[in-house]
Amino acid sequence: MDVRKVAKLAHLEITDEEVALYTPQMTNIVAYVEQLNELDTENIEPMLGGLTAEGAATDTRRADVPHESLGQKNALKEAPSGVGGHFQVPKVL
Amino acid sequence: MKEGWEAIIGMEIHAQLATETKIFCGCATSFGDEPNANTCPVCLGLPGALPVLNEKVVEYGAKAALALGLNINEQSIFSRKNYFYPDLPKGYQISQYDKPFSSDGELVIMTAERDEHGRAKDFKPMTIRIERMHLEEDAGKNVHEGLPETDKYSYVDLNRAGTPLGEIVTKADFRSSWQAYDYVNHVRRALQWVGASDADMEKGNLRCEANVSVRKVGEEKFRNKVELKNLNSVRFMQKAIEYEIERQIAAHEAGEGVSQETRLWDEKNNKTRVMRSKEDAHDYRYFPEPDLQPLVVSKEFIETMKAQMPELPDAMRDRFMAEYNLSFDDASQIIGDKDIAAFYETAAQASGNPRTSANLMLSEFVRELNNSGKRANESLLTAESFAEIVKTLDEGKINNNQAKEIIVESFNTGKSPADVIREKGFEQVSDAGAIEKIVDEIIKNNENQVNAYRGGNEKLFGFFVGQVMKASQGKANPKVVNEILKSKL
Ligand SMILES: [Zn+2]
Numbered sequence: 396m397d398v399r400k401v402a403k404l405a406h407l408e409i410t411d412e413e414v415a416l417y418t419p420q421m422t423n424i425v426a427y428v429e430q431l432n433e434l435d436t437e438n439i440e441p442m443l444g445g446l447t448a449e450g451a452a453t454d455t456r457r458a459d460v461p462h463e464s465l466g467q468k469n470a471l472k473e474a475p476s477g478v479g480g481h482f483q484v485p486k487v488l
Numbered sequence: 489m490k491e492g493w494e495a496i497i498g499m500e501i502h503a504q505l506a507t508e509t510k511i512f513c514g515c516a517t518s519f520g521d522e523p524n525a526n527t528c529p530v531c532l533g534l535p536g537a538l539p540v541l542n543e544k545v546v547e548y549g550a551k552a553a554l555a556l557g558l559n560i561n562e563q564s565i566f567s568r569k570n571y572f573y574p575d576l577p578k579g580y581q582i583s584q585y586d587k588p589f590s591s592d593g594e595l596v597i598m599t600a601e602r603d604e605h606g607r608a609k610d611f612k613p614m615t616i617r618i619e620r621m622h623l624e625e626d627a628g629k630n631v632h633e634g635l636p637e638t639d640k641y642s643y644v645d646l647n648r649a650g651t652p653l654g655e656i657v658t659k660a661d662f663r664s665s666w667q668a669y670d671y672v673n674h675v676r677r678a679l680q681w682v683g684a685s686d687a688d689m690e691k692g693n694l695r696c697e698a699n700v701s702v703r704k705v706g707e708e709k710f711r712n713k714v715e716l717k718n719l720n721s722v723r724f725m726q727k728a729i730e731y732e733i734e735r736q737i738a739a740h741e742a743g744e745g746v747s748q749e750t751r752l753w754d755e756k757n758n759k760t761r762v763m764r765s766k767e768d769a770h771d772y773r774y775f776p777e778p779d780l781q782p783l784v785v786s787k788e789f790i791e792t793m794k795a796q797m798p799e800l801p802d803a804m805r806d807r808f809m810a811e812y813n814l815s816f817d818d819a820s821q822i823i824g825d826k827d828i829a830a831f832y833e834t835a836a837q838a839s840g841n842p843r844t845s846a847n848l849m850l851s852e853f854v855r856e857l858n859n860s861g862k863r864a865n866e867s868l869l870t871a872e873s874f875a876e877i878v879k880t881l882d883e884g885k886i887n888n889n890q891a892k893e894i895i896v897e898s899f900n901t902g903k904s905p906a907d908v909i910r911e912k913g914f915e916q917v918s919d920a921g922a923i924e925k926i927v928d929e930i931i932k933n934n935e936n937q938v939n940a941y942r943g944g945n946e947k948l949f950g951f952f953v954g955q956v957m958k959a960s961q962g963k964a965n966p967k968v969v970n971e972i973l974k975s976k977l
Contacts, residue, residue, distance in 0.1 A: 481643035484641065
């Protein structure tokens with residue numbers, strides 16, 4: 396388990412001590428889930444996205460009809476910094 | 489391309505699907521609104537908001553897939569593609585990964601290399617394998633100029649975030665930049681044709697990326713490939729690929745090698761430049777989107793979509809060539825636009841002269857359309873009236889230039905061709921008796937010329953035609969004039 400790589404991808408800064416602490420913990424989590432591999436699934440139909448066939452067949456789509464949006468002012472209200480109608484963020488690129 | 493080398497190119501096209509609202513929320517997809525106006529908790533990625541799939545995305549996705557020869561998968565799932573960027577509010581993009589909406593397509597395109605003037609040589613069919621077209625949401629837009637302190641800050645507009653896209657990925661089947669060019673044009677037209685996407689590159693609702701590598705002819709292994717981005721028009725894309733092929737061959741020959749990286753097309757300097765190198769290549773950690781159900785479509789739905797498919801442009805082109813005897817070039821131009829093609833078909837049938845209909849359409853009518861910015865179905869000159877003009881021309885009542893003039897006038901004013909003919913006094917005199925009278929008069933008044941002509945100076949024939957036309961104020965039917973003159977002289 397490369398905890399440093401996972402942390403980097405998640406934009407988390409972690410110390411060497413934390414790496415030492417988390418590595419066995421995360422290894423344990425993965426090992427726990429791996430118990431599922433012991434089951435014999437030979438004759439079991441694979442499920443799609445964790446749903447039963449019945450659940451997967453349920454129609455849950457919406458019509459292509461516009462709803463009212465928040466509008467610029469409301470959209471920016473909770474932003475730490477809204478300038479010129481935009482979300483202002485540290486320089487990228 | 490330098491002798492002994494070949495290029496290996498794969499294409500990715502993002503096409504915005506033509507829905508009114510976003511893929512997972514009811515915010516409008518309209519273009520050019522106030523920044524961040526068309527947003528809601530779902531597309532802003534606010535905590536607790538849940539996505540709900542837009543049914544039209546499935547329909548347009550299906551039509552796009554069928555137009556590109558893809559197989560629609562009855563079951564597909566959405567996945568999260570995880571990465572951090574300010575234009576991606578949730579920290580992940582909802583896309584599809586291991587079970588895409590459609591896959592395994594084969595598309596036949598017509599393609600040709602071009603000479604140094606950009607003229608196509610010989611169009612030939614080529615089969616492109618399309619790996620998949622999956623459905624996903626677009627990101628927002630980062631803004632780097634036109635706002636305060638852009639040296640320190642960037643700005644984000646999330647109106648585009650959540651706009652539905654179909655991402656179309658081919659196998660690396662292209663061997664030249666022109667093949668890629670013809671492919672993108674084919675896709676663009678096919679998507680517009682079935683109404684799945686406006687596919688307008690200028691508005692950014694069709695974006696393409698090219699993966700380019702080169703190798704020695706006969707080599708089996710692939711060398712490092714470069715991903716080209718920022719290709720804002722089909723022409724820029726073609727130029728960028730061409731540039732990249734030459735750059736890579738030169739780098740390999742100089743022993744420098746090519747690094748696996750993303751490069752941008754710099755249209756000011758006509759070259760590609762590095763955007764990011766392999767070291768920061770992303771690891772997206774895809775996993776199934778738990779907030780959305782699997783996307784299941786029935787066999788019946790797929791059959792209904794197939795039944796709704798119109799005749800596709802390439803099939804129509806082949807039919808026009810066979811039925812109306814048009815050349816490949818003319819037929820290709822006519823099917824370049826769905827409304828023009830429909831206009832043409834009506835005019836060709838109503839006039840009974842498909843050849844002349846095509847000639848007049850491609851010269852006068854298309855030019856008027858371009859000048860006015862109108863679409864063929866908005867023309868004040870209807871296809872039926874257009875056919876009337878062609879018929880009148882065929883009957884010899886007007887000449888070719890007059891036909892063109894009538895087209896322009898009717899197009900701009902909406903007047904019927906018959907009215908324009910009357911107003912402009914275009915009615916030709918085909919009455920042999922009236923013309924004979926004029927001819928007799930001319931022969932009487934030009935004795936010298938008549939003797940010279942009869943003595944063998946055949947060039948003078950044109951002189952007599954000119955005199956008759958002048959005397960009839962241009963209204964005499966030239967065919968009849970020729971016949972009468974020949975018999976009388
Ligand atoms: Zn929204």
